[in-house]
Amino acid sequence: xxxxxxxxxxxxxxxxxxxxxxxxxxxxxxxxxxxxxxxxxxxxxxxxxxxxxxxxxxxxxxxxxxxxxxxxxxxxxxxxxxxxxxxxxxxxxxxxxxxxxxxxxxxxxxxxxxxxxxxxxxxxxxxxxxxxxxxxxxxxxxxxxxxxxxxxxxxxxxxxxxxxxxxxxxxxxxxxxxxxxxxxxxxxxxxxxxxxxxxxxxxxxxxxxxxxxxxxxxxxxxxxxxxxxxxxx
Numbered sequence: 001x002x003x004x005x006x007x008x009x010x011x012x013x014x015x016x017x018x019x020x021x022x023x024x025x026x027x028x029x030x031x032x033x034x035x036x037x038x039x040x041x042x043x044x045x046x047x048x049x050x051x052x053x054x055x056x057x058x059x060x061x062x063x064x065x066x067x068x069x070x071x072x073x074x075x076x077x078x079x080x081x082x083x084x085x086x087x088x089x090x091x092x093x094x095x096x097x098x099x100x101x102x103x104x105x106x107x108x109x110x111x112x113x114x115x116x117x118x119x120x121x122x123x124x125x126x127x128x129x130x131x132x133x134x135x136x137x138x139x140x141x142x143x144x145x146x147x148x149x150x151x152x153x154x155x156x157x158x159x160x161x162x163x164x165x166x167x168x169x170x171x172x173x174x175x176x177x178x179x180x181x182x183x184x185x186x187x188x189x190x191x192x193x194x195x196x197x198x199x200x201x202x203x204x205x206x207x208x209x210x211x212x213x214x215x216x217x218x219x220x221x222x223x224x225x226x227x228x229x230x231x232x233x
Contacts, residue, residue, distance in 0.1 A: 044218045048206050055184060056198035064223045066091075066216065067098045067194040069187045072111040074102075077191045078136040080209050081129065084191075087213050095220060100178045102190045107143055111135075112178060114148055116171045123156045195219040 046052055059065045068084065070077040088097035101112025114131070118124040134140045134151075142148050145166055153159035165171060185194055193201040193212060199219045201212050 044215050049201075049204075049211075049215050050195075050207075050219060051200040053185060053194075053198050053200055055186075057181075057184070059197045061096055062227075063094055063096045064196050064220045065098060065194075066095045066196075066220070067100055069100050069102045069182060069185075069192040069194070070190050071102045071104075071108045072115070072132055072135050072142075073108055074190045075136050076203065076209060078132045080191050080212070081132060083210070083213060087216070091220065094224060100181060101175075102182055102187060102192075103175070103179045109175070110143060110145070110148070113166060113171060113175055114142070116174045117148075117162060117166045120165045120168065120171055121157050121161065127152075127155065196223045 044050060066088070070081075072078075088095065099115070101108070101115050103109045103112050115124070115128075118127055118131070135142065140151070142151065145163060148166070149159040149162045152162045157165075185200065187194075187200075189202055191202070191209070191212070193216055195201065195216060196219075201207065201215045201219070203209060203212070207215060
């Protein structure tokens with residue numbers, strides 16, 4: 001009886017071992033499939049590395065629109081800006097890069113208005129990074145029109161020209177559009193990137209400033225692949 005019991009237990013152990021081997025093999029097979037299907041630039045997952053917007057905006061363009069919400073008063077935006085500029089230039093053949101000031105308080109509203117003022121005066125490219133440094137490195141206070149116009153007086157414009165552009169209807173319209181866009185897309189922090197009006201990329205536990213560019217690469221390629229698939233049908 002004892003031998004029979006031992007034999008029975010041995011057969012049970014062998015059977016259980018065989019089942020475990022089969023289970024491990026199945027898990028390994030599906031793991032292989034997941035690895036094969038992973039994006040080349042990283043296994044980026046919706047809800048963890050980027051968000052699919054509930055209220056996307058339609059973008060009518062052959063290129064992929066990449067919109068950054070930023071503020072001159074944001075140190076993360078300042079640190080991100082050089083790499084973002086290089087990235088945008090490198091991908092200029094397939095993206096349209098758009099900056100949009102975020103407006104979360106009166107100071108950021110004033111700084112955002114300065115962005116569009118420099119654009120209207122045609123001196124944005126020259127003074128964009130200079131202005132960033134003045135706020136984040138030099139720690140200058142630009143909380144009013146008077147302080148801004150005084151600072152830019154003699155920098156390819158005059159205080160009067162700056163004030164006129166700052167108060168212009170064109171700048172007011174762009175500020176209103178930026179405010180409306182930020183509210184529609186539920187932009188709550190900066191820097192925030194919106195890819196082709198439908199994907200949001202921002203700083204999270206899974207995505208730091210440096211990794212944002214990798215996620216953006218992935219989403220741009222994803223959209224281009226979708227456009228290509230529609231074209232070939």
